[in-house]
Amino acid sequence: MFGCHLLTGRNVIMNKNINRRNFLKLAGVTAAGVVLPGCADELSSGFAQSTGNPANKPNFIIIFCDDLGYGDLGCFGSKKHRTPNIDRMAAEGMRFTSFYVTSGVCTPSRSSLMTGCYPRRVNMHESGRNEWVLFPVARKGLNPNEITIAEVLKAQGYATACVGKWHLGDQPEFLPTRQGFDYYYGIPYSNDMGARQRKQNPPLPLLRNEKVIEAPADQNTLTKRYTQEVLKFITTNKDKPFFVYLPHTMVHNPVHSSDEFRGKSANGGYGDATEEIDFSTCQILETLKKLSIDDRTLVVFTSDNGAAKRWGGSNLPLSGFKGSTMEGGMREPAVCRWPGKIPAGKTCDELASTLDLMPTLARLAGTKAPTDRIIDGKNIWSLMTGKRGAKSPHEAFYYYFRDQLQAVRCGKWKLHLPYKITKRKQEKAASNAPLKLYDLEADIGETNNIADRHPDVVKRLLALGEKARDDLGDVGREGKNQRPAGWVVTPKPLLFSEKSQDSY
C-alpha cells in the first residue's frame, strides 16, 4: 500500500483516491516495480526477486533543499505549505531544531556538507571575484585535494550519486564526478545564473556526469527528473551500500514545478515547489520500503540556508533571512529518519550542523573522518539515537558571512560580535554592527539584547571568537589552519552541443 499523498487543488487527497496505476505513472514508476522508462525489464526483475540487502553497511540519503526556510514545513510550523510526507518522516524519525549550516548562502554552505569543515577552512567562503558564491565559468572550486563525504564513503565500497545543484565549481576538475561521486545529474550552479537572467552567462546547463545534455535546462520538470534519477539509482544499487546526495534546485528563485503541482498550493510558486519536494521525498521513502531497505537506510532532510527575504519563504519564528548571520539565515529545518535506529517522533534541540554529517556517516560506514587534517564536524550519532543525556559535541559554533566572523554560539548563548561593515560587491554599505547577546532558549527570535546583564558570558564568547579568528581568520586576517581552494587557469563555459546528445 502506497502511503504518498497526492496534492490536487488545495486539498490533500489521500491515496485511497488514487488508483495504483496513476500513482505509479506520476511517480515515474511502473506497476512491476520502482523503475523508470527504458529500464523496466532489467530493474523490475531485480525488484521482484528482492528479499533484502545483503550488504552490512547502511545506506545514506541526504536531501538538501535550496533556500528552504526554518518555517516552511508543516512539522516546523508552516500553516501555508502542505508537507504531509516530510511531516510523517519527522513523526517516524527525529527533528533537529538547532541544526545549522555554516553560511547563509549556497557555495560556502555546500562546501561544509561535503568536507565537514567551515568554509574558511577550505577557502570556499566566497568566490575568487569578491562575490558571495561562485558564478558560471569560475576559476575557483572546491579543491580536489579535499576529502569529500562521497570519497570517504566510496572508499568503504559505497555506490555514490549526486543529483541536483552542485555549486562547488563548474569546471571539469571540480565537478561531482571528480569529487567522489560515481554519478552526477543536475545543474552546476544556481538556477538564476543562466543566460535568461544574466546575458553574459551560458544557458543554464543540465549535466549527466560531465556532459551538458540540455541547455537551458527545463526547470519545470527538474524536481521530477531528479526524483526519477534517485529512484533509479537506489533501485539499481539496492544490494550495495549507497550514498545519495540530492541537493534540490528548488526552492531557490526562480521557482518552478511540474504540471501536477503548479498553481496548486496556497503560497504561489514557492509553495508549489515546496509541495513537489514533499512528494519527491515520499517517493524516495516509499521506494526504500518497497525494496525492503527502509530499515537499513538513514535519510536526512534539510536545507542549505534560510529563506530569502522575497519569494514567499518563511524562517519563523527565527529572525533574519538568507545571507545573514541571524538564526533565520543559518538555522535549518532538519529531519533524520532510520526506522529501528533513530527513535520515532523525537525532537533534539542540541546544537548540530551539516558539518557533522561527514564524521557521523563515516562512523556508521565503519570508518572515520580524515585524520590527516582538521575536520570541524563531529560524530552526532548519540544525538540521532536520542541517547539519554547526550549533548552537542561542539564547544561553540561560528557564524561567518563571507570572510567575516559575525557571531558565536555557545550553549544557549549567541553573541553577535561588534564588527565593521565595509561595502563590498553585492552588498550595500551599512552601519557598524554593535555587540549583542541573546539567550536563544528564551529568545529564539533574537529580540532582547541582554549583553549588559551577562558580562561574564560576553567575555567568554569574545574569547571563543578570538580562538576562531586565530584558527580560521577574519576580514583582512589569515587563519593559521586554512587550506587552499582549487583553481584553474582558463575556465571554459559548460555548453551544449548537438554532439553531446544524451545517449544515456
Ligand SMILES: [Ca+2]
Ligand atoms: Ca541556497
